[in-house]
Amino acid sequence: MPVDLTNPADKAKHDRMVELVEQMLAARKQLAGAQSDKDKDFYANRCDENDCQIDALDDVLYALTPAEIQIVEGA
Numbered sequence: 001m002p003v004d005l006t007n008p009a010d011k012a013k014h015d016r017m018v019e020l021v022e023q024m025l026a027a028r029k030q031l032a033g034a035q036s037d038k039d040k041d042f043y044a045n046r047c048d049e050n051d052c053q054i055d056a057l058d059d060v061l062y063a064l065t066p067a068e069i070q071i072v073e074g075a
Helices: 010-033 036-060 064-073
Strands: none
Touching: 010 036, 036 064
């Protein structure tokens, strides 16, 4: 089911996805430049958190069924 950007609920979810992807890109850039192990751990955890949030929003945004989620996640 495609995302309908004229639907306020779909648009809000889309905008949140864009925000999360931008955060992920920034965190990956910061991770690549991290010098200390503490900073590397911090940005790696931030990337993992963003990834989980993106995955969860994908499931909602595209109305995936539990079976489809398992396929997407490779289970």
